[in-house]
Amino acid sequence: MLRISQLNVIFGHGASRNHAVKDVSFTVNKGESFGLVGESGSGKSTVLNCISGLISDWEGSIEIDGTVIGSRRDMSFYRKVQMVFQDPYGSLHPRHTVDKTLKEPIAIHGLGDANNRVERVLGEVGLGPQFRFRYPHQLSGGQRQRVAVARALILEPEIILLDEPTSALDVSIQAEVLNLLEDIRVERNLTYVLVSHDLAVVSHMCDTISVMSQGETVEVISREQLQNEDIKRRYTRQLLTASKGYDRAAIDQFQDF
C-alpha cells in the first residue's frame, strides 16, 4: 500500500545543515498499522510530513498503491491520504464551526451531499448532532481530536497518518480516542502510520514498529518481539527500560546515543 525507500531530508545548509532523515525505508501493507517511535528530534514527524506533502524537499521514493508520487501532489492523492495532527487546539480553525470545518474538504473535492456526509461522519466518531454547530473552543480536548479524526475520514481515505494523536490528552481520554481509531481502522480496512514517543501506545496500536533515532531507523521490530523483549539494539532496549518507570539503578546505565 505504502512503500518508502531511501528517504532523505536535509534542512538548511552550511553550518546549520541538518540531515533530519537518513535513508529511511519501510513498507506498510493494506489494513496494517505501522508505528514510528522515537525521541524528539529523531525525524519521525518529518517522515510523516514528507508522505503527506507538507514537506516538499526530500529525496528518495514514496510509492502509494504502486504509483510513485513526487513532491507535487494532485487532488486524488488527498482523497487517498489524510492526516490527524498532534495538537487538537491548534489544528482546528477557531472561527469555523465543526460543520464548516467538515464541509470544506467536501467542497474542495466537489463531492456533494455535504449535509448527509457530515451527519454520518460525526456519528462515526461518536459525536452527537448537538456538536455540529459548535466552535472548537466549545469542545473539550478529546472532542476536538474526534473532530480532527472526522475531518480526515470525511474524504474516505485509505491511509491515515497519525502524528502523536493522543499526546495532548489525559490518559482516560487517550483510551477513548485510541479505541475510536482502532474501531474505524477495522471497520473501513484503513492503513495507519502512527507516530508517537510512547512505546505503550505504539505497541497497543501497531503490528510493526520502527524505532528511530537522530534521523536513522535503529530497528524494525514486530509487536511480539517488543512484548517478548526480543530486541537487538541497545537504543531500543534503553527506550523500553525507560518506559517501565523510575528505577534508580537502571538510570545509571543509560547512555547518550
Add this chain to the structure above:
Amino acid sequence: MNQEPLLHINDLNVTFPSPRGAVHAVQNVSFSMGKEKIGIVGESGSGKSVTGRAILRLLPPYAQVNAGAVTFKGQDLLSFTEKEMRRIRGMQISMVMQDPKYSMNPVRTVGAQICEAYTIHRKVSRKEARAKTMKMLEAVRIRNPEQVYRLYPQEVSGGMGQRIMIAMMLIPEPSLLIADEPTSALDVTVQLQVLAIMDDLVTQRGMGLIFISHDLELVSSFCDRIIIMYGGRIMETLDACDLHNSTHPYTRGLLNCLPRIKGEKGRLQTLVRDASWLESDFSIPKVG
C-alpha cells in the same frame, strides 16, 4: 517519620470567581507530610497544581484561598504577611515549574539567575556565590559548568533547562521542594535522568518533595506516597507500593485505561466517571 510533620495542610479550599458562579478548584484537601517524596496525581483540572501553588501563595489575587491550617515546620503560613512569605519562598519551600523556558528570565544568563537565588537569601560575596553556583551545576550533572553559566535560557536544551531550574531551586537549601510536572515536556530517558538527579539531591539533603504529575505509573515508581485527586478533591491517599491493590473506582479506572506494552491488542477500558465520587461522604467500596 518524626514527631512534627514538615508540612501540614488541613481543609484547604480554593475558589475562583467566574461569571457563571464560583469555580471550586480545590475542596477540603488535607494532608501531612514529613521528609518524604509525596506524589499528587490527577488529570487536567483536578486541582493538583492549584494545591501546590496555594501552599506558596502563588495564586492570582482574585483566587479565594481558605484553609483550616497550613503549617510548615510548626509555623502558621496563613498568618504570614506577604513580606514574611518572601522569606519562605525559595529559602524554605521552593518550586520547580513545568517549562524552564517560560519560567526563567530570557535576557539574563542562567548562571546569574542561579546566583541571584542564592544571594537574595544569604549575605555572601559575589565570588562565593559564583563558586557555590558552579558546585550546584556540577551537582545536577552538568559537565561543563563554566560554559553553561554564561548561556541564556533559550540556548539550553529542555533536559538541561530543567536541571538548571532544579539547581536554582535547591541552591538556597530549602527543606521542601514542590515540583509541578517538572519532566512532562521531556523525552522518557531524559525525564528519568532528571528525576534521578532530583531524587539523589532530595535524599542527600533530607528534604521533603511534593511531586505533581499526571503520570500515575511514573509517580508510583518514584514517590513513597501518592495522593490521587479528581475534581478538586482527594480521592485517596495511599502508599506507592499499594497502588495496584487500590479499590477506589477512579484509581482503578485510571490504571485500566493505560495502554501497556504487554497488554492485549483489543479495546482499552474507558473511565466511567461517577458523580458520587465528588460527594463528601463517598467511601471506597471494599472488595470481597
